[in-house]
Amino acid sequence: MNEVPAIAIRAHGLTKRYANGRVEKTALRDVALAIPAGRFWVVSGPSGSGKTTLLGVLAGMIAPTAGEVELNGRPITHLRDHHRSLVRRNGVGMVFQEFALVAGLSLAENLLLPFVPEGGPPPAVCRQADKLLERFGLAAFARTPVERLSAGERQRAGIIRALLGGAPILLLDEPTASLDTANVQLLVDLLVELRAEGRTLLATTHDLRLVNDPRVDGRLRLVDGAIET
């Protein structure tokens, strides 16, 4: 009998409405999904379909108007801001389309920024950062201010930062947006490696190179805020 994998990311009834004056926009409509642990899934959809909002809700950055999110069996939707911050710090690593790097700080400083409120990074994390910089080909740029890095280098820096906390779930928002085809292949190779390490990966994209990659385990399509069946 095949063992049923545990569900790492579960959401049901997710709805998110934004009010802009008298105009109300629905970004997510009754979204339900269940991503098994240790799998690499992709959510595709056109621009404005609600992909980033979905990732934001799953990462505990955006409070949904309705619905529930569970990460590794733990509901996070009704957690207070303080606890949702801890989820973002320890439970989920997120790679942002906008990179979310702080200009003026070096690459190494940016990577270790999540550990500042804990009193600075422990030595083990510093060692891990060095290893990841080597692995991602960025060791030579450790002391370079991030604004001097190329888009691809910043993309990789974002991935390193997401991995540093040892989070079991990795959420990636348009991870191939700044990459050429060769680098897309390298990125997918890397994501497959991370999956092999036991991490759960969920990437949003409208890039068919990623959607159609045969190594992707599952695909969802989001159109106008709803999962297309």
Added chain:
Amino acid sequence: MKRHLALIRFALGSSRRRAGRTVALGGALALVTFAFSAVLLLTEALRREFHLGAAALPDLTVQRLVAGRPALISEQWVPRIAALAGITSVAARVWGYYFVPALAGNFTVVGVDASPERQPVDAPAVVGRGRFLNPDVAGEVVMGEALAGFLGLDVGDAITLPVGKVGKRLQIVGLFRSSVALWTADVILMSATDAREFLQVPAGLATDLAVHLSTPDEAVVAARKIADLMPDARILDRQLMNRAYDLTFDTRGGILGAMLMPALVAFLVLAWDRLTGVGPGERREIGALKAMGWQTGDVLLARLWENAVIALHGALAGIVGAYVFVFHAQAPGLAKVLFGWSSLYPAFRPAPAVTAGQVLVLVCLVMLPFVAASLVPAWRASTRDPLALLRGVA
């Protein structure tokens, strides 16, 4: 503690990264602190100066008025006042002002009984250089150190001052110092005999009477008794004079403080504008920090440290600048407004004196509103969706 140190390091880095904003806010804060500090330090120095001077005054000073103006008083009143209950001693004093047009300033000439049994007990101690007056020698003076310095005189030099239509030569035998800068800056001590001659005070008359009481708190009662005895007397109460000095400098300091309020308001408006107008870069940074797991409290604490460092540096620069301006440069411009005796007094160097309370008041006055104002926009930004901040739509 480790958390705070890490956040302080981050905050210092932030203030370096936003150097333009840091310099603008720190500079404006330093300027406002400087203005308020200068008024406060000078007012307090003057208040302290007058209180020190007043502490050496007799409990009551009795003057005689003729046609509403001070006139010489007969020494015959000394035993009659001394006989009143509660009065421990009465002394006739000979002193007066001497105006030097060329210096546009007044000296205070004080006659002193230099005989060993009558001279002030601390006379040797206050004479910094030279010696005290010799009771058997006429024509000697002891001058305040600051006044001698102002006139370029030293022990051994001689000065000639007019007595009537002739000049009287006086030998400087000593320079005295005092914690009261006012005295060292304008007082000349000479024998009572010389003072009478110089000020043209006939024997048997005095400038005023110095009255000491067994219970200084009963000064009002004693003054009433003296007034009953001498209807033409004006009686100055030391405690009332202290209160008058306080009121005078509180009023002047208050007026200047009120004049500076627009500057403070302008600064607060500038600070509010700069601090509340969190730019897109700062909003994105707050969004990034929140997105990577910083809590709202972490963001606020980092911002608190960043602005506290700016405020502390700005405030300290302002206070140190004001200290130098007041106590080393003699507060040009400001001094004339607060002193009020610029045409009477040759020179005055306020004694450096800063209390912890003054620094605390200044720091609270300028730092707290600044730091508090800085937290509002940071709080507003850090309670929004991190993603919206990152994408610049919040």
